[in-house]
Amino acid sequence: MLCAAALTDLTALFGARLSTANAVLQQHAQGESHIKASAPWAVVFPETTEEVARLGALSARYGFPLIGWGAGTSLEGQALATQGGVTVDFTRMDRVLSVSPEDMLCVVQPGITRERLNEELRATGLFFPVDPGANASIGGMAATRASGTAAVRYGTMRNNVLGLEVVLADGGVIRTGTSAPKSAAGYDLTALMVGSEGTLGLITELTLRLTGQPEAVSSATCAFPSITEAVDCVIATIQTGIPMARIEFLDEMTVAACNAFSGTQLPLRAHLLVEFHGSPAGVAEQAERFGEIAAQFGSEAFQWASAREDRSRLWKMRHDAYRAILASRPGCTALVTDLCVPISALAEAVEETRADIAASPLPGPILGHVGDGNFHAILLINEGDATESEAAKALATRMAERALRLGGTITGEHGIGFGKRQLMAAEHGAAWQVMGTVKLALDPDNRMNPGKLVPSL
Amino acid sequence: MLCAAALTDLTALFGARLSTANAVLQQHAQGESHIKASAPWAVVFPETTEEVARLGALSARYGFPLIGWGAGTSLEGQALATQGGVTVDFTRMDRVLSVSPEDMLCVVQPGITRERLNEELRATGLFFPVDPGANASIGGMAATRASGTAAVRYGTMRNNVLGLEVVLADGGVIRTGTSAPKSAAGYDLTALMVGSEGTLGLITELTLRLTGQPEAVSSATCAFPSITEAVDCVIATIQTGIPMARIEFLDEMTVAACNAFSGTQLPLRAHLLVEFHGSPAGVAEQAERFGEIAAQFGSEAFQWASAREDRSRLWKMRHDAYRAILASRPGCTALVTDLCVPISALAEAVEETRADIAASPLPGPILGHVGDGNFHAILLINEGDATESEAAKALATRMAERALRLGGTITGEHGIGFGKRQLMAAEHGAAWQVMGTVKLALDPDNRMNPGKLVPSL
Numbered sequence: 001m002l003c004a005a006a007l008t009d010l011t012a013l014f015g016a017r018l019s020t021a022n023a024v025l026q027q028h029a030q031g032e033s034h035i036k037a038s039a040p041w042a043v044v045f046p047e048t049t050e051e052v053a054r055l056g057a058l059s060a061r062y063g064f065p066l067i068g069w070g071a072g073t074s075l076e077g078q079a080l081a082t083q084g085g086v087t088v089d090f091t092r093m094d095r096v097l098s099v100s101p102e103d104m105l106c107v108v109q110p111g112i113t114r115e116r117l118n119e120e121l122r123a124t125g126l127f128f129p130v131d132p133g134a135n136a137s138i139g140g141m142a143a144t145r146a147s148g149t150a151a152v153r154y155g156t157m158r159n160n161v162l163g164l165e166v167v168l169a170d171g172g173v174i175r176t177g178t179s180a181p182k183s184a185a186g187y188d189l190t191a192l193m194v195g196s197e198g199t200l201g202l203i204t205e206l207t208l209r210l211t212g213q214p215e216a217v218s219s220a221t222c223a224f225p226s227i228t229e230a231v232d233c234v235i236a237t238i239q240t241g242i243p244m245a246r247i248e249f250l251d252e253m254t255v256a257a258c259n260a261f262s263g264t265q266l267p268l269r270a271h272l273l274v275e276f277h278g279s280p281a282g283v284a285e286q287a288e289r290f291g292e293i294a295a296q297f298g299s300e301a302f303q304w305a306s307a308r309e310d311r312s313r314l315w316k317m318r319h320d321a322y323r324a325i326l327a328s329r330p331g332c333t334a335l336v337t338d339l340c341v342p343i344s345a346l347a348e349a350v351e352e353t354r355a356d357i358a359a360s361p362l363p364g365p366i367l368g369h370v371g372d373g374n375f376h377a378i379l380l381i382n383e384g385d386a387t388e389s390e391a392a393k394a395l396a397t398r399m400a401e402r403a404l405r406l407g408g409t410i411t412g413e414h415g416i417g418f419g420k421r422q423l424m425a426a427e428h429g430a431a432w433q434v435m436g437t438v439k440l441a442l443d444p445d446n447r448m449n450p451g452k453l454v455p456s457l
Numbered sequence: 458m459l460c461a462a463a464l465t466d467l468t469a470l471f472g473a474r475l476s477t478a479n480a481v482l483q484q485h486a487q488g489e490s491h492i493k494a495s496a497p498w499a500v501v502f503p504e505t506t507e508e509v510a511r512l513g514a515l516s517a518r519y520g521f522p523l524i525g526w527g528a529g530t531s532l533e534g535q536a537l538a539t540q541g542g543v544t545v546d547f548t549r550m551d552r553v554l555s556v557s558p559e560d561m562l563c564v565v566q567p568g569i570t571r572e573r574l575n576e577e578l579r580a581t582g583l584f585f586p587v588d589p590g591a592n593a594s595i596g597g598m599a600a601t602r603a604s605g606t607a608a609v610r611y612g613t614m615r616n617n618v619l620g621l622e623v624v625l626a627d628g629g630v631i632r633t634g635t636s637a638p639k640s641a642a643g644y645d646l647t648a649l650m651v652g653s654e655g656t657l658g659l660i661t662e663l664t665l666r667l668t669g670q671p672e673a674v675s676s677a678t679c680a681f682p683s684i685t686e687a688v689d690c691v692i693a694t695i696q697t698g699i700p701m702a703r704i705e706f707l708d709e710m711t712v713a714a715c716n717a718f719s720g721t722q723l724p725l726r727a728h729l730l731v732e733f734h735g736s737p738a739g740v741a742e743q744a745e746r747f748g749e750i751a752a753q754f755g756s757e758a759f760q761w762a763s764a765r766e767d768r769s770r771l772w773k774m775r776h777d778a779y780r781a782i783l784a785s786r787p788g789c790t791a792l793v794t795d796l797c798v799p800i801s802a803l804a805e806a807v808e809e810t811r812a813d814i815a816a817s818p819l820p821g822p823i824l825g826h827v828g829d830g831n832f833h834a835i836l837l838i839n840e841g842d843a844t845e846s847e848a849a850k851a852l853a854t855r856m857a858e859r860a861l862r863l864g865g866t867i868t869g870e871h872g873i874g875f876g877k878r879q880l881m882a883a884e885h886g887a888a889w890q891v892m893g894t895v896k897l898a899l900d901p902d903n904r905m906n907p908g909k910l911v912p913s914l
Contacts (some may be wrong), residue, residue, distance in 0.1 A: 185868035191648030344559035409640035441898030
């Protein structure tokens with residue numbers, strides 16, 4: 001609970017942009033996943049870095065936690081006030097501050113969503129390539145080191161954030177990085193902050209690396225006899241070095257859900273969704289080479305989408321896959337797993353996971369950014385069914401253990417938050433304690449998104 | 458000085474692989490730059506991580522500093538024992554531990570040099586693309602976040618180190634990263650360690666991302682009427698999005714020094730050295746597009762090098778440029794500057810720097826990895842001439858200030874070490890103190906490479 005003095009000072013700072021109304025608290029109590037809701041004590045809507053800095057100072061003075069909130073799309077409870085506190089909703093800090101087409105970068109506030117950013121960039125011939133399914137906020141994407149469908153070509157937030165402005169636990173404001181393409185000047189605080197899930201500070205500004213819109217783009221869907229051939233085709237394609245812009249996998253259940261939800265008519269088979277970017281000649285060459293590889297694995301029913309609207313429809317279907325799967329079993333919640341392994345272990349990881357799900361009582365369609373060795377099983381749980389919930393958690397834990405056994409990670413892109421914290425020691429060993437040491441040094445009172453990512457302090 | 462007990466314990470641990478012989482100490486007292494020599498108290502040559510861990514524990518017990526040493530090629534005194542201590546020479550930990558061609562990665566010990574690594578990789582069809590001029594050790598390259606000629610295409614050590622094993626100040630051993638292509642599992646400790654210059658721990662093992670040897674490669678040199686046209690050509694080329702594998706700049710003085718040193722016969726003009734990687738058709742297309750852009754800026758005397766031996770000769774000449782410049786004024790030492798700016802500011806940065814050098818008493822050939830906005834002026838100082846030395850330092854400081862004014866960084870690739878520490882506050886402001894906070898948390902006794910990179914503790 002906020003003490004009266006804290007509430008008075010917060011009200012003085014934010015006026016009507018402070019809310020303790022139950023509806024507002026509940027809006028900020030729930031992410032897009034199975035993680036239990038927990039409401040903050042108050043929500044503030046800052047408009048400037050200065051306000052966030054003063055909020056940090058108030059947090060230090062009164063000791064209340066601060067939890068950043070972008071679009072509320074995180075899947076591991078990153079933005080939930082699991083220990084109470086004040087949620088900092090960045091939706092009013094959503095501007096593009098500058099675009100430098102010559103340097104292919106832009107400076108934005110954290111609350112802008114990736115779709116709006118790309119709309120604003122459209123006329124410049126540039127785009128921001130990190131593309132998770134959700135229309136997440138850029139600040140949240142940086143905080144959780146998001147990636148998505150195009151990471152196989154353009155990298156994740158790790159590769160596409162050049163610099164940050166961050167408000168620290170004491171209200172101090174720092175800038176990390178510069179506008180130069182690279183630097184060797186000291187610790188890489190940008191990389192330390194990206195993926196820190198708000199536990200070290202609140203991101204108030206981002207300098208992003210942009211990419212030129214490709215001259216030519218071509219997308220396709222193609223079906224495979226089974227999951228094995230589709231995954232083996234991915235492995236061969238990546239190892240051949242074709243610079244795939246996207247190479248996404250959908251299993252048969254996912255295809256069925258997408259057809260029902262998006263009105264597509266894909267054959268009920270395992271599919272790859274692929275995209276090529278480059279010069280017209282380069283795209284043609286890539287597509288031809290991919291076609292040859294795919295044919296070796298028995299591909300069929302190639303459907304090309306070269307017109308912009310066809311491609312939009314295709315990737316909208318892909319981005320809606322999570323909702324499509326949820327809709328396939330009404331009254332369900334989902335536990336979304338997120339395993340990532342070296343590409344050589346991908347077939348083993350997918351096949352073992354599939355067998356494990358088949359032996360469970362749960363439906364669990366599989367899809368993912370397989371070019372990165374990253375895939376998800378969406379475990380569908382009848383809301384309130386404790387047995388199913390336990391079965392899903394056990395499956396998810398086995399998937400994480402499988403990822404580690406195969407040299408991979410417990411999360412390719414969804415992060416740790418509250419949901420995967422108990423798996424961190426298994427992945428990192430003593431390095432998890434080092435994360436705790438860094439956290440304690442920068443936030444000794446544990447007020448920045450407490451209860452997430454790091455060990456108990 | 459090491460106390461007798463410490464020396465006894467070190468001798469028990471390392472036997473004949475501990476040296477306090479003056480010749481050995483002096484070998485480890487000097488980098489490849491203007492930084493004043495300072496000898497360690499002892500040098501050890503570990504062969505295993507276990508030995509480094511036990512060394513860390515002895516350092517903790519007796520309080521002596523530990524300074525990592527790879528190939529001794531750093532330029533800002535990173536590997537010098539400026540406050541005494543024990544230098545940890547990694548030349549005996551120089552093996553390739555494993556190569557996974559399917560996953561395009563390898564695991565190596567820190568002492569292997571980049572040239573030997575690439576020789577060992579040759580038969581696999583893969584290579585490690587980070588390519589500074591010096592034949593540095595991979596551990597040193599990670600510790601200093603090195604880059605070089607191919608970073609414009611393949612990135613720096615930031616992008617090509619996937620995971621590390623690190624011995625911490627207390628002798629504890631951690632592993633960072635996994636073998637999966639990406640991860641969202643907590644703080645990016647790999648990125649924190651890369652570029653930390655041995656101030657947070659000693660790197661004992663590295664997992665590296667490898668790149669497929671391109672099917673086709675073509676290189677060329679081309680001359681330009683002046684520095685301005687050459688730099689403007691770089692800017693236009695990068696902004697057009699041609700995926701240059703290399704695009705290097707040499708000014709007229711550098712060309713003269715290279716001709717004299719390497720026996721080449723390039724016209725005495727500003728030059729670009731370029732390289733294209735890809736499929737045969739892709740390389741041809743890139744080369745044609747680059748040729749069109751270069752022609753707009755008055756390029757002449759294009760000389761193509763497609764045969765492997767011609768390319769080797771070309772890049773050997775480039776990598777020898779530093780030595781060539783040193784040889785051009787016998788009896789000199791060099792202060793090597795290392796400015797990096799956004800590409801849009803490159804012309805201004807180069808031209809101002811050139812005018813500044815022209816107004817000074819010193820020769821200062823300019824060359825660099827201009828595709829990254831990164832260039833060096835090699836300021837030649839008559840050994841022992843205090844006036845020239847002061848003039849060089851003043852020029853270097855003005856270059857760093859210029860970089861910051863133009864949105865860039867005081868070092869694109871050479872790092873901070875001892876030589877650029879006094880400029881860190883100007884670049885990072887309060888963020889430099891945050892680096893100090895992280896350092897203090899992980900190395901509270903300040904034993905890991907003290908006196909480098911971070912503020913005085």
